[in-house]
Amino acid sequence: MISRSLRTIGLLAVLAALPLAPSPAAARAAQSQFGVGAQYDTTHVYVDPDKVDAFAQSFLATFGGTSTKQVVATVTPTPSSTTSQLLQTPVGTVSLFGFKTPIPYPFGFERTGYLVTDMDKAIAAARAAGASIIVQSFPDPIGRDAVIQWPGGVNMQLYWHSTKPNYAAFETVPENRVYVSPDAVSAFVKDFVAFSKGTVVSDEKKAPGVEIGRPDDTFRRIRIESVFGKITVLVTDGHLPVPYGHEMTGYEVVDLEGTLQKAKDSGAKILVEPYQSGDRRAAMVEFSGGYVAEIHSGAKP
Numbered sequence: 570m571i572s573r574s575l576r577t578i579g580l581l582a583v584l585a586a587l588p589l590a591p592s593p594a595a596a597r598a599a600q601s602q603f604g605v606g607a608q609y610d611t612t613h614v615y616v617d618p619d620k621v622d623a624f625a626q627s628f629l630a631t632f633g634g635t636s637t638k639q640v641v642a643t644v645t646p647t648p649s650s651t652t653s654q655l656l657q658t659p660v661g662t663v664s665l666f667g668f669k670t671p672i673p674y675p676f677g678f679e680r681t682g683y684l685v686t687d688m689d690k691a692i693a694a695a696r697a698a699g700a701s702i703i704v705q706s707f708p709d710p711i712g713r714d715a716v717i718q719w720p721g722g723v724n725m726q727l728y729w730h731s732t733k734p735n736y737a738a739f740e741t742v743p744e745n746r747v748y749v750s751p752d753a754v755s756a757f758v759k760d761f762v763a764f765s766k767g768t769v770v771s772d773e774k775k776a777p778g779v780e781i782g783r784p785d786d787t788f789r790r791i792r793i794e795s796v797f798g799k800i801t802v803l804v805t806d807g808h809l810p811v812p813y814g815h816e817m818t819g820y821e822v823v824d825l826e827g828t829l830q831k832a833k834d835s836g837a838k839i840l841v842e843p844y845q846s847g848d849r850r851a852a853m854v855e856f857s858g859g860y861v862a863e864i865h866s867g868a869k870p
Contacts (some may be wrong), residue, residue, distance in 0.1 A: 601690075601694055602766050603685040603686050603687055603690060603694060604683065604684075604685065604765060604766075604795065604796035606738065607738075607739060607742045607743075607797065608736045608737065609734065610662070610681060610684065610745075610798050611662045611663060612661065612681060612743075612818045613663075613664050613666070613677075613679055613680060613682055614664065614665050614666065614858075614860050615666050615668065616667055616858030616860065617667065618667035620667070620857050620859075621652055621667035621858070623836065624665065624856050624857045624860060625654065625656055627832070627856050628656055628658070628856055629656060630831055630834070631828060631831045631832040631854075631856075632660050632661070632820065634656060634658030634659060635656075636657070636665075639653070639654040640654070640710075641653070642709075642710050643709075643710075644666070645676050645707075646707035647673045649668065649670045649673055649676075650669045650670045651666045651667060651669060652665075652669070653665070657736065659739060660741050660821060661743035661818060661820050662736075664682055675716060675724065676704075676716075679724040680723070680745065680747075681726065682725075682727075682728050683725060683726070684730065684734070685727050685729055687729070688706055688715065688729040689706070691727050692715055692717070694764055695764050698763040699756065699763070700717040700764065701717065701718045702715060702716075703724065709728075711731060712728060712731045713728065713729045714727065714728045715728075719757050720756035721747075721749035721750060722749075722753075723749065723757060742799050742821070743798065743799065743818050744798070744800065744801045744819040745801070745817065745818060746818060747800055747803065748805060748813075748814045749803070749804060750804070750805070754804045757802065758802060761793065761800070762793060765797050766795060766796070767793050767795025767797070767800075768793065768794055769791060769792070769793055770792050770793065771790075771792045772792075773789065773791075774787075775787035775788075775789075776788055776789065777846045777847065779846050780803075780851070781805060782810040782841070783808075783810070788803065790803055801819065811840075812853055812855065812861045813853075816861045816862055816863045817861075817862075819862070819864070819865055820864050820865070821865055822864060822866050823866060825843055825851075825864060825866040826843065828866075829843070829852055829854065829864065832854050836856075836857055837854050837856045837857070838854065838855045839852060839854055840854060840855050848867060849865045851863055851864065852864055
């Protein structure tokens with residue numbers, strides 16, 4: 570006859586081998602993650618219609634990759650017409666628009682499009698985290714969109730596709746470069762991290778000022794990572810020399826000098842020559858149509 574204590578030990582062993590059900594809190598956290606992956610996030614680039622082809626050619630010549638077929642569509646909730654195409658490179662994706670009509674407000678001020686799995690729930694989560702919904706959800710030719718605004722005036726677009734896309738992961742994940750004031754930075758970081766379920770990976774209180782064109786100064790730089798990719802938050806007093814603050818995305822490449830040469834050969838301008846700061850070398854480039862990008866690589870030993 571097996572003793573009660575032995576039966577108890579056996580039961581505990583069986584229970585220990587069973588998979589644990591997630592706690593209600595963990596289940597809610599998992600359900601509230603609406604991001605898909607960094608390769609589904611795009612930088613929104615608006616250029617004049619006569620500059621679209623030149624921009625696409627230069628951008629792809631610089632970073633590699635391909636373009637989807639260019640279409641003409643209405644991508645806003647009010648009447649408008651634009652060319653639209655997706656430039657997909659190993660280091661970042663661009664949604665390229667060449668509006669043939671005036672651009673309805675506030676379109677053109679959003680910097681990024683984030684793919685979400687459920688538009689209604691993502692909007693509710695963004696609002697709960699502190700975002701304002703400045704363009705309510707509306708249908709587009711391939712799904713739905715909305716525009717949200719975070720503290721500090723940072724506009725982002727959320728989008729959902731009726732047919733689930735399948736894109737290859739990036740070779741290197743680009744960074745969304747966000748300039749905010751000291752007054753707004755705490756609220757922005759708190760709210761975006763709550764929405765994205767991301768992590769603050771660094772908070773440098775005295776980052777080298779050369780990164781914002783002020784080599785004799787320092788500034789605060791915060792880096793966040795989440796399922797949506799990377800965000801670099803540049804906290805400044807707004808005293809920024811051109812072109813700092815105009816760039817929306819930083820692209821990481823293996824060979825900075827080689828990439829800059831490709832950019833120049835394709836018609837782009839080097840606005841800021843390569844400089845070294847900490848663990849990276851970086852430069853600023855302007856492509857046809859006025860799109861400014863930061864390009865960086867790991868610092869050479």
